[in-house]
Amino acid sequence: MIIKDSRGNELVEILDIDESAVMGQYAPVTHCLAVVTVGGDYLLGWNHWRKDWEIFGGCMEAGETMRECVTRECLEELGLFDLPIEYIGLMHLKLVPDYFSPALREEYGGLYGIRLQPEDFPKIEEYRSDRDEIEQIALLKDISAEERIAEIDRELLNYY
DSSP: OOEEOTTSOEEEEEEOOOGGGHHHHSSOEEEEEEEEEETTEEEEEEETTTTEEEOEEEEOOTTOOHHHHHHHHHHHHHOOOSOOEEEEEEEEEEEOOBTTBSSOEEEEEEEEEEEEOGGGHHHHHHHOOOTTTEEEEEEGGGSOTTSOBOHHHHHHGGGO
16 A cells, blocks of 8 residues: 555555556546646646645546546646646555445546646636636645645655
8 A cells, every 4th residue: 555545545556557458457447637747846726625635637437548538637627638648557546435436445547647838837727617626726836734635646746
């Protein structure tokens, strides 16, 4: 186990498996996340419902590949498309009951990285569409120590 958060969710491991081989070997693959850097800093979003700063991403839709999922989520949450998305690996998680499921469960999710330039930052505020879930965005250096950053997401920053 890499980390267990205060809610009881566990990031078990990051598997170094080829992106094209994931869907046939691991199940369920339910979501994708993206660690985003701007210049030399990390970009995070404030999740309205979870009340945490977190990295970007979300649940896969029917028929989507992991790359399609992370691309769609980045368009919604960052307002950017045609991004230089790099596959990092497959997250293996043990999750506690939440609004997605009333049961303890094991899931897998794609982990990606995106490097943006400082001149991309103003475009994000202008073009992002998912403001209900991700209320605001900020660079890690601008988030105060008193504000909550999702523990697993903070750990995932170390992988990119």
